[in-house]
Amino acid sequence: MIGKELVKKRLLFGIEKYEDVSMSSFCTMRVGGKAEMVCFPKSICALKRVCKFARREKMRLVTIGAGSNLLFGDDEFFGVVVGLKNLKPVIKSRHNLLYCSAQTMLSRIAEFAKEKELSGLEFATGIPAQVGGAVVMNAGAFGSSMADIVRRVLVLCGGKTKWINAKDCRFGYRTSIFKQHEMIVLGVELCLTHRQKDEITKTMIAYSRRRQVSQPKGFSCGSVFKNPPETYAGFLIEKAGLKGARVGGAEISSKHANFIINTGNATVKDVKDLIKLVQTVVFEKFSIELQLEIEIIGENYDDTRRLPHT
Ligand SMILES: Cc1cc2nc3c(=O)[nH]c(=O)nc-3n(C[C@H](O)[C@H](O)[C@H](O)COP(=O)(O)OP(=O)(O)OC[C@H]3O[C@@H](n4cnc5c(N)ncnc54)[C@H](O)[C@@H]3O)c2cc1C
Numbered sequence: 001m002i003g004k005e006l007v008k009k010r011l012l013f014g015i016e017k018y019e020d021v022s023m024s025s026f027c028t029m030r031v032g033g034k035a036e037m038v039c040f041p042k043s044i045c046a047l048k049r050v051c052k053f054a055r056r057e058k059m060r061l062v063t064i065g066a067g068s069n070l071l072f073g074d075d076e077f078f079g080v081v082v083g084l085k086n087l088k089p090v091i092k093s094r095h096n097l098l099y100c101s102a103q104t105m106l107s108r109i110a111e112f113a114k115e116k117e118l119s120g121l122e123f124a125t126g127i128p129a130q131v132g133g134a135v136v137m138n139a140g141a142f143g144s145s146m147a148d149i150v151r152r153v154l155v156l157c158g159g160k161t162k163w164i165n166a167k168d169c170r171f172g173y174r175t176s177i178f179k180q181h182e183m184i185v186l187g188v189e190l191c192l193t194h195r196q197k198d199e200i201t202k203t204m205i206a207y208s209r210r211r212q213v214s215q216p217k218g219f220s221c222g223s224v225f226k227n228p229p230e231t232y233a234g235f236l237i238e239k240a241g242l243k244g245a246r247v248g249g250a251e252i253s254s255k256h257a258n259f260i261i262n263t264g265n266a267t268v269k270d271v272k273d274l275i276k277l278v279q280t281v282v283f284e285k286f287s288i289e290l291q292l293e294i295e296i297i298g299e300n301y302d303d304t305r306r307l308p309h310t
Contacts, residue, residue, distance in 0.1 A: 014046035015039050016086055023077065027067035028128060029262050030219040031271060035077040040086045044186065047082065048159055051184070054080045062297060063184050065133025066105065069221055073298040074268045082184070084132065090187065093118065097151065098190045102132030106139070109190075114204065119195030120149040122203040126211045127222075132185035136178040138171045142207055147171035153178075154187035161186060174226055174293050216255040219262040224275065225290040233290055234258035240281045247274040272296065 060079030249266030
């Protein structure tokens with residue numbers, strides 16, 4: 001125990017660190033219990049120390065991006081949550097290639113690309129994600145996704161940095177190799193195409209308008225369920241009469257039925273109970289099992305991915 005305390009103190013150097021802190025402030029739905037330790041290292045070297053510490057102490061490790069697809073259960077998470085917000089921000093382009101550090105917000109990259117007359121990121125307008133999280137999730141919209149533009153990904157794996165080429169990223173519908181294996185995404189190289197700034201702007205404005213019309217404001221995680229083959233989760237939930245359904249402070253949006261909104265005082269239990277209700281009713285009516293798109297730490301999340309890695 002004393003040993004652990006000493007290690008914790010040494011960790012403070014170059015790391016913004018919190019203990020027993022509520023994860024609700026780090027997730028866009030603003031719900032969630034506490035985490036034993038949350039670290040924001042200020043350099044790659046400090047990040048490596050956090051990973052080494054977690055490995056040595058046999059603590060689980062979760063990397064968090066903007067927290068827009070992630071919830072932590074109401075019970076305390078025993079492990080280390082690591083975020084990259086304090087690392088040196090990098091965003092640069094050469095010809096049609098754009099490199100950015102993992103913690104860069106997608107919207108910022110989309111704006112940067114637009115200024116450089118580089119096309120491919122228009123779909124990302126309005127996705128409140130870091131590019132690292134967007135790669136892990138293969139985030140997408142309007143018929144495009146990260147898989148279409150990623151050339152290679154820089155990761156930290158087993159204490160070493162290495163590049164992973166797009167073809168080895170195993171991108172699928174809201175998934176990638178990074179969902180199965182614990183690697184920390186440090187940076188992303190995107191391959192874009194030339195397009196006039198005016199044209200890019202027009203597309204981005206059109207996509208923003210479509211979002212404003214179809215998506216609710218408020219604390220959410222975006223789409224809760226993946227779309228089943230050949231239909232939309234939101235359509236099924238709406239047809240099941242569940243728009244506006246509520247458990248505690250969690251509510252199915254009456255604007256977009258695949259969004260759950262924290263109306264102010266929701267707990268993760270409320271959200272989980274509402275998810276179960278939706279899955280049960282949709283299955284009864286359509287014999288379709290809705291799968292979660294969001295990740296609930298301690299629930300649908302693959303624990304083997306977070307075990308101390310070698
Ligand atoms: C209003 C709203 C609209 C949305 N619209 C869309 C949309 O149109 N399309 C879409 O696909 N999604 C959408 N989302 C969901 C969400 O933005 C995406 O899933 C996004 O990719 C999550 O990125 P993040 O940085 O928030 O990651 P987080 O939610 O923090 O994490 C997601 C996963 O990535 C892992 N992770 C994050 N960063 C790293 C890293 N650097 N290294 C390794 N692992 C990491 C986490 O451990 C977790 O497994 C929306 C969400 C909201 C709130």
